[in-house]
Amino acid sequence: MADINFANAPSDAAEARPAAPREGDLRWDIIELLFFAYRDFVADPDHELEAFGFGRAHHRVMHFVHRYPGLKVADLLDVLRITKQSLGRVLKQLLDEGYILQKTGNNDRRQRLLYATPKGEALVAKLAGLQTKRINQALADMGPAGAETVKHFLRAMIDRDDPDKVLEAIFAAGTASTKE
Amino acid sequence: MADINFANAPSDAAEARPAAPREGDLRWDIIELLFFAYRDFVADPDHELEAFGFGRAHHRVMHFVHRYPGLKVADLLDVLRITKQSLGRVLKQLLDEGYILQKTGNNDRRQRLLYATPKGEALVAKLAGLQTKRINQALADMGPAGAETVKHFLRAMIDRDDPDKVLEAIFAAGTASTKE
């Protein structure tokens, strides 16, 4: 139980090590790191959300509604890439429990513009706090330039074709601040 | 349809913009970028896997079995953080369809050590190719130092406490090559 071998003995050990970064070809290491990093990154909020009877979907909705106040339901669907029915369930919960409120659009009264209530703001800030702590810790021993490199990388990982409105905003901001 | 406003008119537009990076406190931007980056990062393989009748879980199993040949079932459970029952189904499929094979452990014959077959290697390489393409593109305009910064960041995002065996291997390799 205390050894690091994946198999369990010298005879197996040779082939039980990481496949070695001999391939200059494929980015196995980064693929793997992204998996673990994201796994742990969402684990913090997930744990917290359990206490509320919410899931990851609720967090995503709260996050984007907070970040883009007045977001339309249709925009939210584009961003989350889920169906109206799936969104409907979580959105209804968040409305019923007072985390989000809807306002009828001024110009187009069919629209329901979404806003986070103070209660919703509190929740989303709490969750962002957990994730921020992890991010700050990860950025700790690399200066502001390092943080910019990371942001640049993440932005470049995102599909540019057919961006939804939230992404347009991000890229617009990103372009302006790429060298900031 | 061509405007960037989230709401739809001047009267709403003011509050329908990104909440502004005024907060020096919380890392909203990186939180969001991680969401989108990961979303698109897994979308490529997900799409490909559909053709095989496989899901994301199959990909993960194939990836780790490929990377750490001779992995035990118990180790896989630790890494994926799912239950034996859930793993059982996807593993059975992969075994039945010839993507993975089991060998009884030499020393402990209770163990079933997992290996990717050539067929499995082909699949996992194909999927890694898609993800590598995206990663290389994202790293394109930043030198090797940039790639190291990114790796450093991702490693630092991962929980250190209670690492499973795969993570131990990653951190061991990472420590050695942090300045490589």
Added chain:
DNA sequence: AATTTATGTCAGCCATATTGACGTATCTTG
């Protein structure tokens, strides 16, 4: 007046996750 759009909702299906219990082979230990 007819059509399209934005939203909501009902009904049912599927994939993937869960917990709990149990069985079997095998290793370890008293």
Added chain:
DNA sequence: CAAGATACGTCAATATGGCTGACATAAATT
């Protein structure tokens, strides 16, 4: 050797969160 622990597999029941398809309503557009 007998007893217990371990590695793995599997059965059953359940929950969550996606999905499709169909349909309804209100409001905008043509």
